Amino acid sequence: MNDMNLDDLRARIRDVTLRIVDLYAERLSLVRKVAELKAERGLPVRNREVESDLWRSVLARCGEAGLDEYDCRRIFNFLISSSISAQVPEGGGAGPHVEVFRRAKEIERSGEKVYHLEVGEPPWSFPPNVLDSLVEAVKRGETRYGTSLGLPRFKEAASEWLSHRDGVDARPERVIPTPGSKYAIFSILSTFLRPGDRIGLMLPAWPAYRGMAAHLSLEMVEIRSMREVERLRGVSAFILCSPNNPDGRVWTRKELEELSEILRENDALLISDDAYAELSFVDRMAPARIYENTLSVNTLSKAFGMTGFRLGYVMGDEERVRKLSKFLGLTITNVPEFLQEAGASALESARDWTGRVKENLASYLDLAMRKLEGAPLEMNRPDGALYLFPRVELEGFSSMDFAFRLLEESRIAVAPGSGFGPYDDRLRITYASPDADQGLRLLREALQSWRS
Numbered sequence: 001m002n003d004m005n006l007d008d009l010r011a012r013i014r015d016v017t018l019r020i021v022d023l024y025a026e027r028l029s030l031v032r033k034v035a036e037l038k039a040e041r042g043l044p045v046r047n048r049e050v051e052s053d054l055w056r057s058v059l060a061r062c063g064e065a066g067l068d069e070y071d072c073r074r075i076f077n078f079l080i081s082s083s084i085s086a087q088v089p090e091g092g093g094a095g096p097h098v099e100v101f102r103r104a105k106e107i108e109r110s111g112e113k114v115y116h117l118e119v120g121e122p123p124w125s126f127p128p129n130v131l132d133s134l135v136e137a138v139k140r141g142e143t144r145y146g147t148s149l150g151l152p153r154f155k156e157a158a159s160e161w162l163s164h165r166d167g168v169d170a171r172p173e174r175v176i177p178t179p180g181s182k183y184a185i186f187s188i189l190s191t192f193l194r195p196g197d198r199i200g201l202m203l204p205a206w207p208a209y210r211g212m213a214a215h216l217s218l219e220m221v222e223i224r225s226m227r228e229v230e231r232l233r234g235v236s237a238f239i240l241c242s243p244n245n246p247d248g249r250v251w252t253r254k255e256l257e258e259l260s261e262i263l264r265e266n267d268a269l270l271i272s273d274d275a276y277a278e279l280s281f282v283d284r285m286a287p288a289r290i291y292e293n294t295l296s297v298n299t300l301s302k303a304f305g306m307t308g309f310r311l312g313y314v315m316g317d318e319e320r321v322r323k324l325s326k327f328l329g330l331t332i333t334n335v336p337e338f339l340q341e342a343g344a345s346a347l348e349s350a351r352d353w354t355g356r357v358k359e360n361l362a363s364y365l366d367l368a369m370r371k372l373e374g375a376p377l378e379m380n381r382p383d384g385a386l387y388l389f390p391r392v393e394l395e396g397f398s399s400m401d402f403a404f405r406l407l408e409e410s411r412i413a414v415a416p417g418s419g420f421g422p423y424d425d426r427l428r429i430t431y432a433s434p435d436a437d438q439g440l441r442l443l444r445e446a447l448q449s450w451r452s
């Protein structure tokens with residue numbers, strides 16, 4: 001073949017490639033129309049029958065065209081996953097409070113004081129034996145690779161603590177360490193769910209759940225009260241948090257039973273985010289006691305003040321724990337062993353420690369209720385966790401606008417309510433904060449003089 005032919009062929013390839021792009025765009029716009037109709041009718045993102053039917057047609061056409069089945073499958077998978085992404089709403093990353101936190105840190109770097117009431121960073125430090133354990137473990141040389149299943153000492157300490165805290169069968173084989181509970185939840189979603197699966201959530205909710213679901217192309221089914229529980233039929237998993245971030249609400253036994261009945265129909269997974277389990281002012285029923293298909297996700301960040309250690313653990317049935325260990329082995333290899341040693345020491349002193357932390361937390365809450373008296377806020381005393389989630393009684397109030405202006409004008413950082421669901425008339429305020437005393441007073445004054 002001469003050069004003319006080559007140019008000619010290249011021009012035709014270019015032409016065909018551009019036609020594929022146009023066809024892809026046409027397909028996407030049809031997918032979006034389907035998405036609108038499905039949303040109107042409350043239908044799920046994926047329909048396996050429609051997909052199988054399409055696959056059979058595509059396979060037949062590939063056969064006629066003499067294409068390799070492997071290539072054919074790759075093209076098909078690409079198109080299906082793009083359809084799923086187009087139908088699942090964009091997630092907002094970790095949430096607007098993280099944007100507020102980022103901007104607050106920027107202001108601080110320029111040398112100004114910011115009052116932090118936006119992040120879930122507890123005011124207490126970790127138990128005193130933690131540091132010694134960490135240093136001794138490093139000195140002993142526990143600084144090498146380990147296994148993703150975790151150190152026996154850590155698993156035993158976590159097992160003992162969970163059995164006591166929740167009254168569940170938490171044998172060490174059912175426990176696995178994770179680098180914090182956020183990554184634990186991401187690992188669970190990645191391991192046990194597939195793009196397009198439906199996952200239930202009770203609002204208001206920690207924004208990271210929706211961010212992760214969007215990242216993994218999962219479809220969220222969000223409810224705002226138990227009256228809507230029927231809408232959860234058919235979900236593959238449900239995430240709950242008790243006490244809840246942001247409103248501190250603790251799920252009652254009756255609510256957990258009602259939820260379980262629905263989840264059981266489909267053998268759905270319950271992801272119980274127990275980040276604040278140690279910080280409940282009321283009797284808390286552990287979801288794992290009510291529903292057998294539960295993975296309990298725990299952290300040393302909150303009650304044990306170990307946010308920067310990035311240490312958590314999951315408890316569930318042995319088979320799921322083994323599957324999770326594969327995902328963790330693949331992605332992080334293992335949680336550093338010297339951190340597990342430090343965590344084990346914290347958990348071994350948990351009974352005594354968490355009792356004291358809760359007393360401390362209660363005094364922060366009393367202080368916050370006093371400091372905010374007279375502010376235009378409608379709020380209840382939370383059942384637990386580190387936050388208040390009041391409704392702001394100001395005409396035309398927008399939490400996003402308020403939070404960013406408050407930071408710029410008064411150097412107070414709070415979390416906009418809109419990050420937790422349709423709550424733009426609310427703020428999440430971390431009352432258990434070292435800045436609570438001054439920060440809450442300044443917040444009350446800012447709210448009292450606020451003009452939107």
Ligand code: PLP
Binds near residue numbers: 179182273307310312
């Ligand atoms: N779950 C909830 C509800 C949270 O509020 C947080 C942190 O704010 C986490 C999980 C994550 O905690 P960590 O990743 O530090 O264990």
